[in-house]
Amino acid sequence: xxxxxxxxxxxxxxxxxxxxxxxxxxxxxxxxxxxxxxxxxxxxxxxxxxxxxxxxxxxxxxxxxxxxxxxxxxxxxxxxxxxxxxxxxxxxxxxxxxxxxxxxxxxxxxxxxxxxxxxxxxxxxxxxxxxxxxxxxxxxxxxxxxxxxxxxxxxxxxxxxxxxxxxxxxxxxxxxxxxxxxxxxxxxxxxxxxxxxxxxxxxxxxxxxxxxxxxxxxxxxxxxxxxxxxxxxxxxxxxxxxxxxxxxxxxxxxxxxxxxxxxxxxxxxxxxxxxxxxxxxxxxxxxxxxxxxxxxxxxxxxxxxxxxxxxxxxxxxxxxxxxxxxxxxxxxxxxxxxxxxxxxxxxxxxxxxxxxxxxxxxxxxxxxxxxxxxxxxxxxxxxxxxxxxxxxxxxxxxxxxxxxxxxxxxxxxxxxxxxxxxxxxxxxxxxxxxxxxxxxxxxxxxxxxxxxxxxxxxxxxxxxxxxxxxxxxxxxxxx
Ligand SMILES: [Zn+2]
Numbered sequence: 001x002x003x004x005x006x007x008x009x010x011x012x013x014x015x016x017x018x019x020x021x022x023x024x025x026x027x028x029x030x031x032x033x034x035x036x037x038x039x040x041x042x043x044x045x046x047x048x049x050x051x052x053x054x055x056x057x058x059x060x061x062x063x064x065x066x067x068x069x070x071x072x073x074x075x076x077x078x079x080x081x082x083x084x085x086x087x088x089x090x091x092x093x094x095x096x097x098x099x100x101x102x103x104x105x106x107x108x109x110x111x112x113x114x115x116x117x118x119x120x121x122x123x124x125x126x127x128x129x130x131x132x133x134x135x136x137x138x139x140x141x142x143x144x145x146x147x148x149x150x151x152x153x154x155x156x157x158x159x160x161x162x163x164x165x166x167x168x169x170x171x172x173x174x175x176x177x178x179x180x181x182x183x184x185x186x187x188x189x190x191x192x193x194x195x196x197x198x199x200x201x202x203x204x205x206x207x208x209x210x211x212x213x214x215x216x217x218x219x220x221x222x223x224x225x226x227x228x229x230x231x232x233x234x235x236x237x238x239x240x241x242x243x244x245x246x247x248x249x250x251x252x253x254x255x256x257x258x259x260x261x262x263x264x265x266x267x268x269x270x271x272x273x274x275x276x277x278x279x280x281x282x283x284x285x286x287x288x289x290x291x292x293x294x295x296x297x298x299x300x301x302x303x304x305x306x307x308x309x310x311x312x313x314x315x316x317x318x319x320x321x322x323x324x325x326x327x328x329x330x331x332x333x334x335x336x337x338x339x340x341x342x343x344x345x346x347x348x349x350x351x352x353x354x355x356x357x358x359x360x361x362x363x364x365x366x367x368x369x370x371x372x373x374x375x376x377x378x379x380x381x382x383x384x385x386x387x388x389x390x391x392x393x394x395x396x397x398x399x400x401x402x403x404x405x406x407x408x409x410x411x412x413x414x415x416x417x418x419x420x421x422x423x424x425x426x427x428x429x430x431x432x433x434x435x436x437x438x439x440x441x442x443x444x445x446x447x448x449x450x451x452x453x454x455x456x457x458x459x460x461x462x463x464x465x466x467x468x469x470x471x472x473x474x475x476x477x478x479x
Contacts (some may be wrong), residue, residue, distance in 0.1 A: 006019055006020060006276070007092050009219075009275060013218065013219040015268055016273075016275075017147075017266075017269065018147075020269060020273060020278065021269065023276050023277070023341055024040050024277055024341050024342050024343065025039045025042070026039060026149070027148045027263055028358075032152075032153075034143050034152060034424075035153050035154050035389065036148050036149070036154070036155075040473060041286060045268070045286055046264075046265055047282075047286075048159070048284040048285075048286065049184070049188070049260075052283075053260060054134075054158075055179075056183065057158075057160065059119045060180070061132050062132040062162075062450055063134070064133070064134050065133050065135055066135055066137065067108075067135055068108075069107060069114055070105040070106070070107065071105065071106045071107075071111070072105060073103055074102050076113055077112060078239060079112075079113070079238040079316050081446050082112065082204045082238075082267060084205065085339060086109050086110070086141075086205060088142075089141040090109060090141075090154075091106070091109075091140050091442060092105070092106055092236070093107065093218075094104075094464065098276075107140045108139050110257075110259075111135065112161065112206065112235055113235075113239070114254070116236075117243055119161075119241045120240045120242070123241055123253060126165055126243055128164070129164060129165045129253065130162055130169060130242060130273055131162060133158075133162070134158070134161075134163045135158065135395075136156075137156070137157070137159075138154050138155060139154070139155065139157065140153055140154045140342075146334055147479075149262050149269070150223070150263055150266040150479050151263045155261050155262050157259050157261035157390070158259060158261075158263065159261060160177060161257065161469060162257075163254070163255050164254045165251070166254060167209070168316075170232075170254035170256050173412035174209065174211060174256045175211070176215065178195055178211045178212075178228040178258075179195075181193075181213050181225070181226040181228065181260055182213050185264070185408070186397065187283075188281065188284055189213045189267065189268050189284060190397040190400060191267055192397060192401040193214060193215045193225055194213065194214050194451055194454075195212075195213055196211065196212065196214070196451075196453055197210070197211050197212075197450055197453075198227075198448075198450055199432065199434075199437060200450075201434055202447065202448060202449075203448075206231060207232040207234075208231060209229065209231040210227055210230075211228045212224050212225075212226065212228075212449075212450050213226050214449045214450055214478075215271060215404075216271075216400075216404040216476075217270035218265070218403070219270070220407050220476070221476065222422055222449045222472075222474070224263055224478065224479075226259065226260035226261075226264070227258065228256065228258035229256060229257050229338040230254075230256055231255045231257070233252040233253070233310060234243045235255050236255055237252055241253045241352075249422065256322075257325060261275070266479075268280065268284070272343075272396055272400065273343070273367075274368065276368060277341030278342055279343050279396070280344070280345060281345075282345045282346075282389040282392050283386045283393055285344065285345055285382045287322065287342070287344045287384055288320050288345055289315060289317055289320055289321075289322050289344065289346040289347070289348055290323045290339045290344045290346060291322070291324045291348045291350065292325050292339075292348065293295075293305055293308040293326060293350050294350065294351035295352060297306050298350075300351075304350055304352060304354075304355055305326070307354070308324065308350050309324075311348065311350065311360065311381060314382050315348075315381065315382050317382070320382065320385060329455050331465055336363075339365075340368075345366070345388075345389060345392050346364060346365065346385055346388055346392070347362070348360050348362060348364070348381075348385070349363065351370070358377060358379070359377055360375075360376060360378055361374070361375050362374050365393055366392050366399075371466050407424040408424065408425045408427050409424055409425065409426055409427070410428065411426050411428060412472045414463055414464060417463050417464075418443055418444055421446040421475060421476070421477065422444070424476075425449070425476040426446070426475040427472055427473065427474055428463035429459070429461055429462055429473075430448065430451075430462055430463065430464070431467045433467075434450075435465075436462055437466035440464060442476075445474070445477055446477045447478055448473045448474070449475070450473070450474060451472070452472070452474065454475075455471060456462075456472060
């Protein structure tokens with residue numbers, strides 16, 4: 001598999017991505033159009049993302065639960081914007097056990113309705129609040145333009161749903177979760193995402209405020225990597241989620257929802273990958289280091305394997321996620337290419353000369369070729385490798401941040417905005433009108449990504465219409 005060459009990123013970024021996902025055995029196409037099969041290596045990466053998130057959710061007071069995959073159709077009709085937003089994407093079950101169902105059932109595209117219904121039964125008093133529940137699972141949104149991990153009909157994710165007594169608490173929750181998403185993206189996935197608020201056109205169906213984290217991929221397109229929504233009382237009113245306050249008067253709850261999906265796997269591939277294959281951030285990599293013993297005959301083999309086995313035990317004991325590649329039927333060169341394709345951060349090579357000198361060769365995946373190679377002592381090797389993993393993690397974030405910053409422009413007028421958006425992002429004043437947003441989309445195919453929380457002082461003039469504008473926004477073509 002590693003033998004036929006990968007299309008390069010500059011030849012065709014989209015094709016590079018498609019081939020890489022298959023060659024690195026991350027995922028495969030399912031027999032049902034629009035669905036994906038996540039293969040063990042891709043799932044292992046996803047599991048590490050889920051572990052990083054789940055830990056943070058629990059530390060901030062959330063608990064996990066499981067709600068059903070089937071939702072009565074009538075639930076969707078209770079919130080007007082929600083049904084309008086989702087109805088083109090719904091998959092509907094009309095028959096069960098050979099009989100036509102009395103009421104059609106929707107395969108969940110998201111769970112606000114079913115969870116809202118349950119919350120209305122569970123929440124009675126201010127003492128029951130807040131309710132902070134997350135669910136891990138998959139959802140189905142009918143989708144025919146498939147791109148593995150980025151856009152598939154069924155995808156895996158977590159969806160958190162919370163209910164609060166006050167608007168302040170619900171808003172605080174929305175921001176708290178967005179911070180968790182940004183923390184995981186930046187410090188675990190090494191993706192320098194930007195936090196901000198979505199425009200009215202781009203927000204979630206039924207939400208009053210949608211916030212997002214947005215990353216820049218290597219083709220300079222934006223990827224919305226997670227969202228956190230504030231619903232106000234929209235869903236509480238549709239589902240009668242009410243509580244008695246301290247004065248014994250009946251109030252509607254304020255609710256939120258938030259999700260991060262297997263798209264994050266696609267974000268990692270497109271942020272860090274190179275023409276040799278995946279480049280995985282050490283903190284999330286399923287395998288952090290691979291040991292490749294090198295020998296030509298049985299005499300060399302026994303000496304080399306003795307050291308390789310000892311090194312394996314030592315690194316494993318230090319908590320490094322590790323693989324020993326002692327395959328006999330393939331060459332060392334093949335193994336190198338193979339692990340490069342899979343993006344393993346560090347390769348530990350041990351040959352007969354290393355046995356004599358008490359050394360090993362370390363090759364870092366983020367710096368290909370000779371520049372990324374170092375020859376180090378076997379003494380304190382676990383410490384050396386751990387140090388290298390920390391360094392690689394930091395280097396990936398730095399490189400991605402520099403790339404992003406070099407490709408965000410501040411055009412001086414509309415003509416320049418159009419030029420910039422052909423191959424980068426624009427950060428511009430915007431009056432927040434839908435007309436100006438639509439004009440940019442029509443002229444350039446770029447959309448507003450988010451209005452970042454980090455804003456310059458003062459105000460400016462809308463890049464499109466020239467009217468007064470109080471916020472700057474990121475425009476970019478997006479996945
Ligand atoms: Zn304008």
